[in-house]
Amino acid sequence: MGSDPRTEVRRRSRGAAAIVGAADLVSPTGELDGSTRRLEAQAIQAALDDAGLTMADVDGIFACTGGTFMPSIELAEYLGVQPSWTDATQTGGSSFEVLCEHAAAAIALGHCDVAVIVYAATPKSSFKKGGPGFGGGAQRAAALAGPVSPMVEWELPFGMRAPMGAYALAASRHMAMFGTTPEQLARIAVSTREWATMNPRARLRDPITIADVLASPYEASPLHKLDCCLVTDGAGAVVLTSAERAADCAKGGVFVLGTGTSHTHSMISAMPDLTVTAGAVSGPRAFDMAGITAADVDVLETYDSFTITVLLALEDLGFCAKGEGGPYVADGRLGPGGARPANTNGGGLAYTHPGMYGMFLLVEAVRQLRGECGPRQVPGAEIAVAHGCGGVLSSTSTVVLGTEATR
Amino acid sequence: MSGADPGPRRRFEPPVGDSGEPFWAATRDQRFVLPWCRRCGRAHWYPRERCPHCGGMDIDWREAEGRGLVHAVSVMPKPALPMMAEMVPYTVALVELADGPRMMTNIVADDPWAVAVGDPVVLIWEPLSDGRHLPVFRLEG
Numbered sequence A: 001m002g003s004d005p006r007t008e009v010r011r012r013s014r015g016a017a018a019i020v021g022a023a024d025l026v027s028p029t030g031e032l033d034g035s036t037r038r039l040e041a042q043a044i045q046a047a048l049d050d051a052g053l054t055m056a057d058v059d060g061i062f063a064c065t066g067g068t069f070m071p072s073i074e075l076a077e078y079l080g081v082q083p084s085w086t087d088a089t090q091t092g093g094s095s096f097e098v099l100c101e102h103a104a105a106a107i108a109l110g111h112c113d114v115a116v117i118v119y120a121a122t123p124k125s126s127f128k129k130g131g132p133g134f135g136g137g138a139q140r141a142a143a144l145a146g147p148v149s150p151m152v153e154w155e156l157p158f159g160m161r162a163p164m165g166a167y168a169l170a171a172s173r174h175m176a177m178f179g180t181t182p183e184q185l186a187r188i189a190v191s192t193r194e195w196a197t198m199n200p201r202a203r204l205r206d207p208i209t210i211a212d213v214l215a216s217p218y219e220a221s222p223l224h225k226l227d228c229c230l231v232t233d234g235a236g237a238v239v240l241t242s243a244e245r246a247a248d249c250a251k252g253g254v255f256v257l258g259t260g261t262s263h264t265h266s267m268i269s270a271m272p273d274l275t276v277t278a279g280a281v282s283g284p285r286a287f288d289m290a291g292i293t294a295a296d297v298d299v300l301e302t303y304d305s306f307t308i309t310v311l312l313a314l315e316d317l318g319f320c321a322k323g324e325g326g327p328y329v330a331d332g333r334l335g336p337g338g339a340r341p342a343n344t345n346g347g348g349l350a351y352t353h354p355g356m357y358g359m360f361l362l363v364e365a366v367r368q369l370r371g372e373c374g375p376r377q378v379p380g381a382e383i384a385v386a387h388g389c390g391g392v393l394s395s396t397s398t399v400v401l402g403t404e405a406t407r
Numbered sequence B: 001m002s003g004a005d006p007g008p009r010r011r012f013e014p015p016v017g018d019s020g021e022p023f024w025a026a027t028r029d030q031r032f033v034l035p036w037c038r039r040c041g042r043a044h045w046y047p048r049e050r051c052p053h054c055g056g057m058d059i060d061w062r063e064a065e066g067r068g069l070v071h072a073v074s075v076m077p078k079p080a081l082p083m084m085a086e087m088v089p090y091t092v093a094l095v096e097l098a099d100g101p102r103m104m105t106n107i108v109a110d111d112p113w114a115v116a117v118g119d120p121v122v123l124i125w126e127p128l129s130d131g132r133h134l135p136v137f138r139l140e141g
Helices: A007-011 A036-051 A071-079 A095-108 A123-128 A136-145 A150-154 A164-178 A182-196 A210-215 A279-290 A307-316 A325-329 A347-351 A358-370 B021-027 B082-087
Strands: A017-025 A060-062 A085-087 A114-121 A218-220 A234-242 A254-263 A299-302 A383-390 A395-402 B033-037 B059-063 B067-076 B090-097 B102-105 B120-127 B133-139
Touching: A007 A279, A017 A036, A017 A095, A017 A358, A036 A071, A036 A114, A036 A234, A060 A071, A060 A095, A071 A085, A085 A095, A095 A114, A095 A234, A095 A254, A095 A358, A095 A383, A095 A395, A114 A358, A164 A218, A164 A307, A164 A325, A164 B067, A164 B090, A182 A210, A182 A307, A182 A325, A182 A347, A218 B067, A234 A358, A254 A279, A254 A358, A254 A383, A279 A307, A279 A383, A279 A395, A299 A307, A299 A358, A307 A325, A307 A383, A358 A383, A358 A395, B021 B033, B021 B059, B021 B133, B102 B133
Parallel strands: A060 A085, A060 A114, A299 A383
Antiparallel strands: A017 A234, A017 A254, A114 A234, A254 A395, A383 A395, B033 B059, B067 B090, B067 B120, B090 B102, B120 B133
């Protein structure tokens, strides 16, 4: 830790920006009405209302989906916003942590003052209407539309189900290297579902057992159906501004204490080490900037596209040593009342997952630090981590958030 | 090739991209070749015009061993594409080649569920409809 000579430079912007508004749109049915553009507008308005700001205050636009070719430009036009900062960085499910990092940096350097980050997708209702939905179908359609990509030439002929097959390969390797068991992976799904039972907005609210997970059919061995995330509609938005201006916002600020991002590969066949994600870089970078260690984290919101995604993140972020993720989760410590509360809204496994879950990590982290979570509130939460993971374990981005007391 | 009807396609047949042409051409003769960098002397996969190890741009295609170890493996109980329906259950694996690089492939096995990480495997060729072949593997011995 602290080996990066630029850490001191990055620390100058520790706490300089804050999330002041957060909102998400989800439904226990998994479906939402309306176009994605409408849902984006609704989510933004709700987040601005949450902050006590208006669209006229917005001068930073952050969007990596929606529209066609130029997401942030098309969205800004729709909203009637002429921004001074625009950002459409696309890193898959980690995009919203990346955009949060970019927004905080832009605000710290004075490039914009009020930043909006938004996401909406309706794969569940789209699939019902005959669309590609999300996952294999949509990804293949996109891959086949353009010039010959390495994925189409060197992976697609072998019939890996996407994306679950890629994560299954990582799980296979982790099991062989470290003795990780299907029961240990299943425990992550069980703990996450325990949280979902306490969230009336969650898609799946019935408790499950390890036996239930193991009895659910394989999607791609060794991953069972209940090791895999949902496919739902969903939308969310967060609003960031400077620490100074946050003091005047309706609910104050949740401060961006540290950020870090990295990626290692695009295709799973090109992942340098199937048991180590880019989180081993992004996590320490974010923690160093924030001046914290894993032990300081009160609540962890970490991307759970699959149970193995969580296991690898726990190791890479330093909550346990590499290879020890299985025993680490086996006592149920990720669940309510556990020593390492994680994915307190029910996660992508049980709350919602419209394809790029990272937005919902930020929203839940903000709610936990504000103490808004009711029965699932982690008592006294002062520091939260939102850790996104995109592609096929390809990109990670880690955001450390804290209350006023931690600034 | 014999010109015999290869039957219905069971797979998505790979298009030939910018860097893969020498590989696919060699598969017509069932020759397994890999791209080697003349500067650093290492093989890489997937084929690129620039060596990912050292940045060298002088790539040499050389005959390779066609042996390796199963690095990771997953059984697909459902097909990734409808045309693969009759293949299930089948394995998707990453194989660590004796020549260094790791590649995605299938391990053709009577019992796909028994294929394990660390198993030694050897290359076999599966014909494609245009005379090329697809490199897949079977358990050694």
